[in-house]
Amino acid sequence: MLTNPRSDRVKAVRALSRRSVRARTGDFLAEGPQAVREAVAFRPDLVRDVYVTPEAAQRHADIVEDARSADLWVNEVTPEVLAAMCDTESPQGIAAVCRAVDRPLTDVLGDLPSDALVCVLTNVRDPGNAGTVIRGADAAGADAVIVSDASVDIYNSKVVRSTVGSLWHLPISVGATVPEILAALRSRGVRLLAADGAGTTLLHDADLSGAHAWVMGNEAWGLPVEVRQECDDVVRVPIHGHAESLNLAMAATICLYASAEVRRTSR
Template sequence: MITSTSNPKVKRLVNLKKRRKARDDEGVFLAEGIRMFREVPTDLLLEVYVTEGFYKKEKELTDILCRQAKIRQEVLSDTVFAYVSDTKTPQGVMCVVRQRNKTAKKWERLIEKEQQKPFFLVLDNLQDPGNMGTVIRTAEAAGVTGILMSADCVDVYNPKTIRSTMGSVYRMPLWYAEDICEAVRELKRQGIHTYAAHLEGTVVYDEAEYREGTAFLIGNEGNGLRQEVAELADTWVRIPMAGQVESLNAAIAAAVLMFEAGRQRR
């Protein structure tokens, strides 16, 4: 059992928790909590850290997953686990998980697989980790094919983002595009109709047609879509507001649009 916060393994975990560069340099991220542990693909599972109490309670699950991944779990004292945890009430289990390829180099292949009616989300400069995680989780629930993100979006492997995905990060295809405008142009070249969520939209969101190839463009929480991105969209759509509300939270707006598309496609 590791009982000191000065242990090199503990220092590395803290570094991975706090620093995006450390995560990217190793090509890993931290997934904390029982649900994230249960759902982690064993081919991506690299390390498991548990408290003694968690291991006694979940010994069968822990042993099965570690055996399938061909790794051994490391036991941390409660004090040390609380030190490396990113939550106020740690659940006693943390995994080091391999990142999937996050570049946009191969995302075109997914368009080919979904030739009939691909369904994409394009995120421009989204900055809040909780929003990002919520969008990823909602996208899976709404049947989205994949999510394209501008290079300046928040890190999808931020611990808060990972928690907010509730496991969807393991399953939803994600890519960072070095040039988000070129990525949108490529979607259009593939026959995918692009819809910008915009306050100046001339079409109400539930009056548009989303049954064929569709991509929703969602902008920054405070400033919306950058003009150069918005101008590439085939259609600007808006969500009507009652009262004095001007706009919705980015994740909520994305959810409204995605589930309308999902409704039309059922």
């Protein structure tokens, strides 16, 4: 059992809270039972180590058993050690060091089906929003999420927690510029739908057939004019009540589910 919160291993895990360290090592920390469960179940090949307190090992015996069945290193630690590793105020007793899940843009786009549904995050800066959009894309059955270089790091601990495990469920690409992303999608016959409050097309009137990508903008200022002009249509979710606008993650999920329903009825 690891008992020293100041050991080199604990410091190395804690250092993954810094983006520079994550970029250098290619590793990140997944905290909490849901994140670890999904990582072990869906991508055990990307899990380096699992750290768990004795109490959590009993409470989440299924996760520990699955991790050991996958020949993963399961290390028992004291609550003090886990607290020193994690950046949450109240760690939930289990965490895992994982390798990055993202794939090159060309690889992700090369695997798309003919009726692909893609979500593009152009300048999303809020970790909670980014993680929730990834979760919503997963729930709607999207084929990929593409995150631009101007968006938040998807391995930020708040992003990872907000995905609630969806980070390991669908292809994700990061790091390309917005022009590169849009050009690559268009070259593969994927129509580009800008989701923006400035849109003249209402969601229920939009053409959601065939392969298309929802292009989502920044939480505060939406999509720049030049990005909207590069898209095939600019679509807005109608507001029927008195709310000024919808949260980015909420709007993205509504758009993705609208597309998923059209795809479901056309297959």
